[in-house]
Amino acid sequence: MRYLLYFFRKHYYYFLFVALEAVSLVLLVNFNAYQNSALSRVSEGVAGSVLEAYSNAFEYLSLRRVNRILAEDNARMHSSRMEAFYQADTNSFFHKDTLYKLEYKYISARVISNSTHKRNNFLMLNKGKDQGIEVHMGVIIGNRIVGQVVSVSKHFSWVMSLLNKDSRISGKLKKNDQLVNVEWSGGNYRKGDVREIPKHVQIMKGDTIITSGNSDIFPQGLLIGTIDTYTIVQDDNFNNATLKFATDFNSLSYVEVVIDLMCKEKEGLKTSFKSSN
Amino acid sequence: MTIIYLKNIGRFFFLVFFQILILNNIQFSGYITPYFYIYFILLLPFETPRWLLLSGAFLLGITIDIFSNTPGLNAAACVMMAFIRPFIISSISSGTEFMMGTHPSLKNQGIKWFAYYSVILILSHHFVLFYLEIFRFTEFFQTLLRVLLSTAFTLLLVFLSEYLFYTRE
Numbered sequence: 001m002r003y004l005l006y007f008f009r010k011h012y013y014y015f016l017f018v019a020l021e022a023v024s025l026v027l028l029v030n031f032n033a034y035q036n037s038a039l040s041r042v043s044e045g046v047a048g049s050v051l052e053a054y055s056n057a058f059e060y061l062s063l064r065r066v067n068r069i070l071a072e073d074n075a076r077m078h079s080s081r082m083e084a085f086y087q088a089d090t091n092s093f094f095h096k097d098t099l100y101k102l103e104y105k106y107i108s109a110r111v112i113s114n115s116t117h118k119r120n121n122f123l124m125l126n127k128g129k130d131q132g133i134e135v136h137m138g139v140i141i142g143n144r145i146v147g148q149v150v151s152v153s154k155h156f157s158w159v160m161s162l163l164n165k166d167s168r169i170s171g172k173l174k175k176n177d178q179l180v181n182v183e184w185s186g187g188n189y190r191k192g193d194v195r196e197i198p199k200h201v202q203i204m205k206g207d208t209i210i211t212s213g214n215s216d217i218f219p220q221g222l223l224i225g226t227i228d229t230y231t232i233v234q235d236d237n238f239n240n241a242t243l244k245f246a247t248d249f250n251s252l253s254y255v256e257v258v259i260d261l262m263c264k265e266k267e268g269l270k271t272s273f274k275s276s277n
Numbered sequence: 278m279t280i281i282y283l284k285n286i287g288r289f290f291f292l293v294f295f296q297i298l299i300l301n302n303i304q305f306s307g308y309i310t311p312y313f314y315i316y317f318i319l320l321l322p323f324e325t326p327r328w329l330l331l332s333g334a335f336l337l338g339i340t341i342d343i344f345s346n347t348p349g350l351n352a353a354a355c356v357m358m359a360f361i362r363p364f365i366i367s368s369i370s371s372g373t374e375f376m377m378g379t380h381p382s383l384k385n386q387g388i389k390w391f392a393y394y395s396v397i398l399i400l401s402h403h404f405v406l407f408y409l410e411i412f413r414f415t416e417f418f419q420t421l422l423r424v425l426l427s428t429a430f431t432l433l434l435v436f437l438s439e440y441l442f443y444t445r446e
Contacts, residue, residue, distance in 0.1 A: 012328070013327045013328070013331070013360075016327075016328055016331050016332075017331060017356065017360045020331055020332070020335045020352075020356045021353055021356050021357065021360075023335075023349070023352075024335070024338070024339075024349040024350075024352040024353035024356060025349060025353055026349070027342075027348040027349030027352070028347075028348060028349030028350055028353060028409065029349075047343050047344045047346075050297070050344070051297075051344070054298050115301060115302075115345075117303075117309075117310045118310065118410065119407075119410050119411050119420075119423075120347075120410065122346060124346075158346060165411065185416065185419075186411075186416060186419060186423075187308060187419065
């Protein structure tokens with residue numbers, strides 16, 4: 001026993017090293033961005049308020065750009081109002097209450113921390129559970145996508161940006177509705193990868209890729225990016241391409257969180273199908 | 278003695294805030310991220326007890342982690358760096374005695390000594406950090422490039438501040 005204690009005393013440095021390293025690795029593996037409980041309490045406390053103060057101090061620097069984006073958005077929305085359309089057929093009419101039902105609601109939120117230089121990038125927004133934000137909601141800016149909410153606390157939410165190794169967006173080619181997957185392989189934050197393009201699909205530089213609406217996170221038809229280069233893979237069933245993101249991830253200051261009002265209904269349908277089988 | 282403690286605690290907070298509020302918002306071409314906060318570990322006094330060295334590094338890493346929401350990532354890298362520090366010091370100093378209360382510096386130890394010391398330590402930290410962050414080997418060479426470029430940039434900052442805040446002790 002005495003020798004054992006002596007042994008520990010003599011080599012305590014190695015044991016302490018192994019212990020601290022083990023604690024770090026356990027933290028790293030257990031509390032990644034998907035687990036929210038312990039982490040969001042910390043981020044809500046100290047980190048959230050420090051980062052928010054910092055973002056408050058520098059907010060005015062981006063006002064000019066924010067204004068421009070808002071003006072563009074306004075113009076886009078004005079042009080999609082009912083009044084903007086010329087009605088050719090005066091006989092057609094519709095009941096607004098049964099034919100049109102509100103499916104998506106948007107909450108605007110301020111980005112209080114953001115990064116583009118890491119392999120896994122996240123954003124923190126200044127709104128959380130109290131404002132109705134929940135995990136798995138999509139985040140967009142104008143009509144371009146940004147990422148999805150992975151954890152929420154009372155007043156803040158943590159968003160996995162598209163620039164993340166775990167991010168995988170279901171998109172489609174605008175011209176022929178072919179489904180593809182969009183990922184990011186690190187490095188340049190302006191360029192992403194398009195995976196799993198079927199061999200028979202003709203693709204060209206400049207083709208637009210939009211969200212497919214298959215994932216229940218983003219509404220259909222949001223802009224992801226345009227094709228930049230195209231490579232034919234010889235021994236695979238799919239081809240790959242790179243795309244230029246429509247979103248400038250380095251200049252996000254205000255974003256919108258998408259609330260899918262029919263989310264529960266869709267989920268319920270899926271689970272009832274699963275349980276009946 | 279107390280003044281050395283206070284100096285190091287002050288440096289700890291300064292570097293943490295400098296890292297979180299300024300350096301974390303800087304990026305060059307997606308490959309370079311300066312992690313200057315490890316300058317704290319480089320500058321700890323020679324006679325720092327080993328347990329304090331390891332726990333200080335752990336505390337530094339976990340603080341940075343809380344602010345960048347990567348629990349354990351920076352802590353693991355910092356502990357690794359602090360662990361090899363005594364071995365590096367003893368292997369490159371060939372039995373020279375250091376004065377009490379001094380810390381490794383460019384002016385006291387000479388450029389060659391300090392360059393060896395900081396390159397190896399920064400490289401070990403960045404290596405652990407970037408490979409733990411990606412956690413897979415498919416992007417091995419891309420990650421290696423990020424490690425090397427970021428090491429070069431952190432090293433530049435370390436040497437710059439060695440020249441800027443130089444006081445002979």
